[in-house]
Amino acid sequence: MLINELSKRTGLSIHTIRFYEKSGLIAGKREESVKTNKYLHYDEVTVEKLELIHDAKLVGFTIKEIGQLIDAWYNGKCTKKQKLSILEDKLLSLEQKLREIKDMKKLILQFKSDVINDRC
């Protein structure tokens, strides 16, 4: 599919997709047979990657970190050991985020009960 369809499939703007491509997170392919244009074609794996990018951004991963994740998963760039090390690293940072959010939840629940009981 071309970029317009990819944009519609993922809900990401064409600009954003091009930005991710420039950032090395995804890569379209030119059809060798076609000589008249430079149109890039995208496959289903790219749709998957863009969904991963979207979700990973939600949990606070940076473009750089998402790049590592994609390299560890989709691209044959790393050894098994490197892949596991990256994934382990991301798991640890997720655990950390989980703890931070739980702590903040406790704090806000405390705030809330104080407000309810007119303690502030």
Added chain:
Amino acid sequence: MLINELSKRTGLSIHTIRFYEKSGLIAGKREESVKTNKYLHYDEVTVEKLELIHDAKLVGFTIKEIGQLIDAWYNGKCTKKQKLSILEDKLLSLEQKLREIKDMKKLILQFKSDVINDRC
């Protein structure tokens, strides 16, 4: 205490503290009796606020959201109803973040087991 001590107590740079002050999150007080300078003095509550700002940033809240939180909690700016509405709103967004992180954790665990079993 003056800004230098506040910086040391919180681990935040003087620049960052001044940025938060300009953003309306904290406010030092000038001593009325002193006419020769414009030095701002900070109290223990400011230390608490800066710790809250630090923690709230970790869970992804923006300066604006943290401002709301501080208003709801420390400043007498809101009614009880408004305070509860802000706190409820923040709790909901924390629940959402919690779900997103748990989902991402599952995904990465799946990646990991696939790598371990040479399924990619």
Added chain:
DNA sequence: TAGAATAGAAGAGTTTACTCTATAGTTGCC
């Protein structure tokens, strides 16, 4: 009382992650 350290104000610069604009070539359709 000189000099070093600290405080404040104003504004420029940086990074991240887009978002938009301008330009130019290509394709699809009546």
Added chain:
DNA sequence: GGCAACTATAGAGTAAACTCTTCTATTCTA
């Protein structure tokens, strides 16, 4: 064949959250 719609590339602009620089004034210390 003409023109709207689509594609690519390059680069400018934006917003958030700092971070740094410059300048001036004040205070502390030997």
